Amino acid sequence: MDYVAALRGRRLMIATAIVLAVALLVSAVIRMAMPHSLASDLSFDNMAHEKGAIVTHTILPNGAKKTVTVLPKKHTRIVAIDRGYLGGTVTITRPARKGERPTKPTHGFSFAISSTTKTKDGIHSSSIRLGGRTDLGFFSVFAIFVGLIVATMRALSFASENDGHLEMTFARPVSRELVALRIVATDMLTIVATEALTIVAGIAGLAMYVFPSLAISPYTAAVLLAAVLIPMAWYGMLLCATASMKRGYGIVVGLAWPIALGLPGVASIQSSLPFLRGIQVLSATLMHIDPLWYLHAVTINSDESMKDLASVWSRSTDTALLSVAILAVVYIGAAMLQWRRVEA
Amino acid sequence: MNALSIAGLRKTYGSVAAVDGIDLEIPKGCVFGLLGPNGAGKSTTFKCVLGLIRASAGRVLFAGAPLEPGAFERIAYVPERSVLYDWMSVREHIAYMQSNFSGFDPARARELLAQLGVGDERKKVRALSKGMRTATAVALAFARRIDLLLLDEPTSGLDPVNQRTVLNLIINEAAQGTTVVFSSHQIGQVERAAERIAVMQRGRIILEGVVDDLKAGRKIVEGILPSDDFSINGLASDARIARLERNGRILRAYVTEQPDAIAERMSALGAQGLRVVDLSLEDIFLDAVAPKAATASIVEGV
Numbered sequence: 001m002d003y004v005a006a007l008r009g010r011r012l013m014i015a016t017a018i019v020l021a022v023a024l025l026v027s028a029v030i031r032m033a034m035p036h037s038l039a040s041d042l043s044f045d046n047m048a049h050e051k052g053a054i055v056t057h058t059i060l061p062n063g064a065k066k067t068v069t070v071l072p073k074k075h076t077r078i079v080a081i082d083r084g085y086l087g088g089t090v091t092i093t094r095p096a097r098k099g100e101r102p103t104k105p106t107h108g109f110s111f112a113i114s115s116t117t118k119t120k121d122g123i124h125s126s127s128i129r130l131g132g133r134t135d136l137g138f139f140s141v142f143a144i145f146v147g148l149i150v151a152t153m154r155a156l157s158f159a160s161e162n163d164g165h166l167e168m169t170f171a172r173p174v175s176r177e178l179v180a181l182r183i184v185a186t187d188m189l190t191i192v193a194t195e196a197l198t199i200v201a202g203i204a205g206l207a208m209y210v211f212p213s214l215a216i217s218p219y220t221a222a223v224l225l226a227a228v229l230i231p232m233a234w235y236g237m238l239l240c241a242t243a244s245m246k247r248g249y250g251i252v253v254g255l256a257w258p259i260a261l262g263l264p265g266v267a268s269i270q271s272s273l274p275f276l277r278g279i280q281v282l283s284a285t286l287m288h289i290d291p292l293w294y295l296h297a298v299t300i301n302s303d304e305s306m307k308d309l310a311s312v313w314s315r316s317t318d319t320a321l322l323s324v325a326i327l328a329v330v331y332i333g334a335a336m337l338q339w340r341r342v343e344a
Numbered sequence: 345m346n347a348l349s350i351a352g353l354r355k356t357y358g359s360v361a362a363v364d365g366i367d368l369e370i371p372k373g374c375v376f377g378l379l380g381p382n383g384a385g386k387s388t389t390f391k392c393v394l395g396l397i398r399a400s401a402g403r404v405l406f407a408g409a410p411l412e413p414g415a416f417e418r419i420a421y422v423p424e425r426s427v428l429y430d431w432m433s434v435r436e437h438i439a440y441m442q443s444n445f446s447g448f449d450p451a452r453a454r455e456l457l458a459q460l461g462v463g464d465e466r467k468k469v470r471a472l473s474k475g476m477r478t479a480t481a482v483a484l485a486f487a488r489r490i491d492l493l494l495l496d497e498p499t500s501g502l503d504p505v506n507q508r509t510v511l512n513l514i515i516n517e518a519a520q521g522t523t524v525v526f527s528s529h530q531i532g533q534v535e536r537a538a539e540r541i542a543v544m545q546r547g548r549i550i551l552e553g554v555v556d557d558l559k560a561g562r563k564i565v566e567g568i569l570p571s572d573d574f575s576i577n578g579l580a581s582d583a584r585i586a587r588l589e590r591n592g593r594i595l596r597a598y599v600t601e602q603p604d605a606i607a608e609r610m611s612a613l614g615a616q617g618l619r620v621v622d623l624s625l626e627d628i629f630l631d632a633v634a635p636k637a638a639t640a641s642i643v644e645g646v
Binding site: 164165166171174175178341344 | 391394395396397398413414415416417419421423425427428429432436439440443444445
């Protein structure tokens with residue numbers, strides 16, 4: 001571990017922890033403003049006040065509160081099971097409207113809410129569930145973005161040393177290669193640690209509202225791997241771009257984000273003009289060496305079920321993650337080769 | 345075996361030679377002063393020697409062996425400008441040194457820092473004055489067990505008291521067998537501490553030797569002439585006089601041998617108030633780097 005990189009990493013960890021703590025604090029304030037558990041809001045209490053509504057309350061053997069609301073005029077029956085902090089379900093059944101089809105299920109990984117609808121024998125049934133299982137991969141997606149920000153800051157490690165400290169950095173009883181390796185390893189640890197912090201904060205945030213029932217799937221593995229590899233490749237790319245710079249490196253890093261994010265957009269330009277066509281081809285090629293582009297491998301739609309997530313790994317992740325791993329190694333290797341030749 | 349051997353060291357930037365074929369042999373336990381005007385190539389030489397910049401040519405040996413990373417355990421270097429981390433505290437720098445050098449003594453570092461007036465270890469480097477930064481760098485270097493100490497302007501920015509402290513540290517360190525190579529513009533300091541010196545100019549060594557040897561036999565004979573335009577015909581061509589300067593009525597002869605005989609000649613010419621003084625290192629330095637601009641008008645075979 002490199003002492004200076006570790007100190008820089010610690011400062012970054014503290015900054016990340018402060019930002020996450022503030023976010024959690026805001027979340028806690030919002031939570032405290034809510035009088036009941038989230039599940040109690042699913043009981044559709046307002047329906048009970050409709051004219052002719054018949055409401056029955058039962059306490060189930062597991063302690064859950066079951067509320068059945070029947071609206072005879074609407075031929076509607078609402079069954080709400082409130083398990084308090086553990087979540088709950090509400091099922092609404094009513095006659096199906098003419099030509100009504102079931103809507104696509106939504107899973108809302110972010111709030112552990114899922115809903116399904118079905119229409120059978122003229123009866124439409126919709127079910128909302130709160131406190132279902134949340135894939136750990138969901139939190140990792142957030143962690144990747146935090147990791148990328150931290151990677152951007154840590155990618156200036158070599159350039160910061162070049163900017164007036166090489167006489168200290170290189171006058172140590174270790175080879176330059178080892179110094180570089182230690183710095184890179186320390187930075188990687190910092191990135192992974194801040195990502196872990198983000199995942200923990202995400203789970204803590206969820207736990208303020210409902211019991212976090214976490215699930216681990218092949219998708220989790222894919223995202224966790226991506227959470228290490230994509231920021232590592234991004235870090236390597238910026239490290240490589242600034243490894244021999246002594247000043248002005250901030251501009252390179254500042255421009256990297258808009259360029260990297262803009263590449264896929266430019267690559268999708270359809271034009272018959274040779275100039276624009278040339279730019280499109282160039283962007284489409286460069287896109288493959290842009291680590292941010294590989295985020296697509298772990299991007300999911302909110303309508304994907306836990307079962308669907310299992311297929312994400314086999315869908316596209318293998319190649320994408322392998323590519324991004326190769327990019328990380330090549331970029332970091334190139335950065336180290338450059339840096340060992342920098343003169344004080 | 346010499347602590348440091350430099351042979352044919354050369355560093356060029358394009359067509360400009362910052363260091364132009366330096367050869368030096370520095371014995372173990374010696375205090376070696378490197379003198380030279382700004383831009384002479386002193387700092388570049390230090391960096392080349394330590395491999396911090398790649399030499400274009402030449403060979404450097406530390407105790408007979410080429411420089412390897414492990415050698416930095418026994419070599420300390422204090423560069424001319426502060427290379428400390430502004431955002432780190434003095435205490436963190438102590439921890440940094442401790443994590444990198446097995447021979448670093450943090451208690452000794454604290455003692456030296458207190459001695460040099462850097463009392464508060466919690467202070468960030470950015471809050472320290474230039475002198476205090478230099479003092480911190482010097483204290484950190486002297487708190488290590490080392491064989492070779494390279495100091496590039498170690499007293500730069502220090503007050504006179506701390507300058508004296510650093511000089512004493514250099515002398516004490518050498519007394520314990522450490523070889524010290526230092527550069528300074530304060531020639532008086534070099535004269536006080538160094539046994540050997542080298543004078544650099546335009547990347548070359550133009551004068552090198554033991555200080556006492558350089559001064560041996562060389563004297564200044566000074567006298568006051570009866571008038572500004574008094575003739576000193578024939579004196580400038582005396583082979584025993586290296587240089588003759590005339591500043592108004594004051595006549596100064598830099599003598600390589602027989603100063604008393606020269607004093608008699610000047611007396612015979614009518615000069616009064618004659619005195620023979622030792623040549624200082626400053627005189628030797630100025631004579632080496634800028635013989636024409638050294639002092640007053642030079643008498644060219646009047």
